[in-house]
Amino acid sequence: MKLGMALIVFGSxxxxxxxxxxxxxxxxxxxxxxxxxxxxxxxLAATISYLALGRWAYGSLALVRQLVEVEYLSWAVTNDPDDxxxxxxxxxxxxxxxxxxxxxxxxxxxxxxxxxxxDHCEAGGHPIPLPAMQILDNRDxxxxxxxxxxxxxxxxTWHYLLNAVEDLPxxxxxxxxxxxxxxxxxxxxxxxxxxNAFSSTEQ
Numbered sequence: 001m002k003l004g005m006a007l008i009v010f011g012s013x014x015x016x017x018x019x020x021x022x023x024x025x026x027x028x029x030x031x032x033x034x035x036x037x038x039x040x041x042x043x044l045a046a047t048i049s050y051l052a053l054g055r056w057a058y059g060s061l062a063l064v065r066q067l068v069e070v071e072y073l074s075w076a077v078t079n080d081p082d083d084x085x086x087x088x089x090x091x092x093x094x095x096x097x098x099x100x101x102x103x104x105x106x107x108x109x110x111x112x113x114x115x116x117x118x119d120h121c122e123a124g125g126h127p128i129p130l131p132a133m134q135i136l137d138n139r140d141x142x143x144x145x146x147x148x149x150x151x152x153x154x155x156x157t158w159h160y161l162l163n164a165v166e167d168l169p170x171x172x173x174x175x176x177x178x179x180x181x182x183x184x185x186x187x188x189x190x191x192x193x194x195x196n197a198f199s200s201t202e203q
Contacts, residue, residue: 002184003154004046006177010161011039013173027168033084034077034164037157041070045154048146057135057142061124064149068120071153072104072112074160079108081164120149148192155185 014035018028044067051060077084087099097103105112122131124146135142158181165171171178 001046001049002180003151003158004042004044004049006174006181007038007042007045007154007158007161009042009177010158010170010174011035011037011042014038014165014170017168017170017173022169029085030081031165031168031170033081033088034074034161035170036088037070037073037077038161041067041074041154041157041161044070045150048150052143052147052150055139055143057139057146058124058132060143060146060150061120061135064146064153065117065120065125067150067153067157068117069101071157071160072101072108074157074164075108075111076104078160078164084164151185151188151192155181 012035014031017023018031018035023031044063048060048063048067051063073084073087076087086094090099101117102114105114105117122128124131124135162171162178
């Protein structure tokens with residue numbers, strides 16, 4: 001929830017700054033896409049948290065898949081600001097040619113594996129009978145997985161976006177959110193049971 005709210009503040013502060021006169025045109029071209037990605041990611045992360053509190057397992061996992069796509073966009077914003085502006089002004093044809101999730105994964109050169117995205121499509125991203133039954137029949141465990149995945153992909157989104165604006169005035173405007181997210185992230189990494197379970201499996 002803290003991460004979601006921080007991303008929302010990131011987006012609103014980016015919009016406020018780009019509406020003023022203190023940034024150059026090039027800086028605004030960098031900040032506008034980053035701010036929009038932050039706003040979208042924040043709404044998704046916060047909504048996943050609300051759904052999880054109500055134990056709505058399938059809905060929360062469906063939104064995790066959307067958050068994964070936002071992570072891809074946040075990487076693109078950081079990796080190539082001009083490319084991000086292309087997305088910001090894109091029409092449908094451009095999005096189909098360059099901005100579908102698979103296209104971004106190809107440009108990332110292995111950073112985002114196809115298997116991870118396809119797993120999210122299977123687990124709530126698309127209505128597939130067996131995974132849907134497993135999610136609904138194991139609601140509590142599925143909600144915990146949704147929260148873990150939201151924290152994982154949401155924090156990656158946050159860090160990409162911070163890198164995208166590291167030399168812009170936005171960082172000063174979101175100092176408090178930055179501190180809150182850093183503390184929450186450190187606590188999550190140290191105490192989350194699924195984080196520890198996955199780490200043990202990988203060793």
